[in-house]
Amino acid sequence: QGQQVQSGAEVKKPGASVKVSCKASGYPFTSYDVNWVRQAPGRGLEWMGWMNPDSGHTGHAQKFQGRVTMTRDTSINTAYMELSSLTSEDTAVYYCARDVYDSSGHSYFDYWGQGTPVTVSS
Amino acid sequence: DIQMTQSPSSLSASVGDRVTITCRASQTIGTYLNWYQHKTGKAPELLIYATSRFLSGVPSRFSGSGSGTDFTLTISSLQPEDFATYYCQQSFSHPRTFGQGTKVEIK
Numbered sequence: 001q002g003q004q005v006q007s008g009a010e011v012k013k014p015g016a017s018v019k020v021s022c023k024a025s026g027y028p029f030t031s032y033d034v035n036w037v038r039q040a041p042g043r044g045l046e047w048m049g050w051m052n053p054d055s056g057h058t059g060h061a062q063k064f065q066g067r068v069t070m071t072r073d074t075s076i077n078t079a080y081m082e083l084s085s086l087t088s089e090d091t092a093v094y095y096c097a098r099d100v101y102d103s104s105g106h107s108y109f110d111y112w113g114q115g116t117p118v119t120v121s122s
Numbered sequence: 123d124i125q126m127t128q129s130p131s132s133l134s135a136s137v138g139d140r141v142t143i144t145c146r147a148s149q150t151i152g153t154y155l156n157w158y159q160h161k162t163g164k165a166p167e168l169l170i171y172a173t174s175r176f177l178s179g180v181p182s183r184f185s186g187s188g189s190g191t192d193f194t195l196t197i198s199s200l201q202p203e204d205f206a207t208y209y210c211q212q213s214f215s216h217p218r219t220f221g222q223g224t225k226v227e228i229k
Contacts, residue, residue, distance in 0.1 A: 041161075044221070045209050045223070047211075047217050049220075059216050061123075061217045093195075095166070106171055106172035107154075108156045108168055108179065108213060109158070109168060112166055117189045
């Protein structure tokens with residue numbers, strides 16, 4: 001049974017950066033894309049971006065252009081998402097999720113991390 | 123970007139009720155539509171992928187239908203553990219946009 005374990009809660013000041021980790025186990029880490037999703041208080045789920053752990057290729061939602069960096073360390077099966085220039089609007093729970101493709105090309109997020117709360121406050 | 127619009131935003135229902143949630147895409151997405159259940163304090167969980175397919179362990183009271191731009195999630199007989207927020211998500215293209223969510227509350 002695969003799982004993804006994320007790093008702990010963070011409190012940051014406006015303008016700072018935060019780096020969240022997502023450690024995968026129970027499946028071949030480089031075989032599945034990792035996606036990042038967040039939920040701000042009282043808001044819905046918001047897709048942020050994806051990374052292919054094998055190639056390191058990434059993509060992200062336009063609103064995070066220039067602020068989000070997704071990386072990985074394949075030696076320890078861990079993906080990272082770093083968000084810079086934080087504002088109060090970035091206060092949210094951040095999730096990583098494994099992206100699976102079935103034989104017909106449909107994809108879905110099956111394994112999710114437990115979530116990492118990030119609070120941005122002065 | 124493909125916009126996903128769910129309705130209603132919230133609903134109140136009783137145990138045993140039949141519940142239907144709709145999701146509309148701003149452009150055709152074939153059957154590239156997933157549904158997730160999200161309970162407070164927990165990670166979202168996949169319910170249905172590719173409009174109507176299931177992974178093992180999802181109760182049979184959940185079903186999905188639709189194609190193109192209009193999709194439906196149906197809970198045939200609402201159970202106490204089903205009170206949660208439900209999200210549709212398109213997997214047709216990046217960005218993998220979610221609907222705004224439908225909160226199912228106890229009447």
